[in-house]
Amino acid sequence: MSMAGMRRYRSFFWPAVLILIGILALLVNAGVVSTDRLSLLADLWPLVLIVIGLELLIRRGLPGQAGDVAAVLIVLLAAGGAVAYIALAPNPSATNQLDSSETVGSLDHASLELDAGAATITVVGSSSLDGDLFRAHITYSGTKPHVSLDRSSGRLQISQGNGSFGVFNARRFTLDLQISSSIPWTITSNGGAATETYNLAGVPLKSMAINTGASREDITLGKPSGAVPITINGGAVTVHLHRPPGAAASVNVSGGAVSLEFDGHQNHAIGTLQESTGTETDTYRVDVSGGACTVTMDVAAPSV
Secondary structure: OOHHHHHHHHHHHHHHHHHHHHHHHHHHHOOOOOHHHHHHHHHHHHHHHHHHHHHHHHHHHOOOHHHHHHHHHHHHHHHHHHHHHHHHOOOOOOOEEEEEEEEOOOOOOEEEEEEEEEEEEEEEEEOOOOOEEEEEEEEEOOOOOEEEEEOOOOEEEEEOOOOOOOOOOOOOEEEEEEEEOOOOEEEEEEEEEEEEEEEEOOOOEEEEEEEOOEEEEEEEEOOOOOEEEEEEEEEEEEEEEEOOOOOEEEEEEEEEEEEEEEOOEEEEEEEEEEEEEOOOOOEEEEEEEEEEEEEEEEOOOOOO
């Protein structure tokens, strides 16, 4: 691009930016657009790359005045699209609620898969759901969560994907989930920074796997049937496990700085710690790994 073309480009670009800012200011002052919607501007960084790429193509294909006119139109269309997006797109800070439930029907087992990034999750086993397999109440902002049940496999999925480029926008996801204790469950949770509470004292648990970044887990277990694996992988994790009196368990913690308190016996190490009690066939086999792990296993289930 020649110096003259560059000067023309700049003379078009910055007035368009000022026009966009002025339009947004007018819309905010008029009450058409709320100030909290301005965070949606962070979603539009790919648009800047698109505009730059289109302008480069046009400058090469349409030199002179035709290229200048096309560049102006591109910038104006992009500015208009940005204003429309901020005015009409779902508000990322607005709080919404979603309720969902399904009946047990003919299912004799079920699996739960959670995928919600940063979240607060509470899962409680219940024997008083009146034939329902689950009842979910979700408070969220941003993308609407997805709840689905595959009856052919008993697979219950609850997730909240990121439906935009708003990587800088904070999202809220709070799940209160009741699951039927009348059938066995397999539980998997994949997330980022999460606080999760599982009260599974009455649930026949087949296995449990938690994959997380940094999280706090509080898990109340019932009596095991067979060898029940519980696997937790993460960056920095704090895990509190509670089992009923007389239930056998083994706990293996590995990673960087690890801490394990097993029935009041506490150890710290760099690397690996192991504790176990009982040699029964019915037992919990817990494996926790991460950069920094703090794990407790006890028989004093907290009040609910």
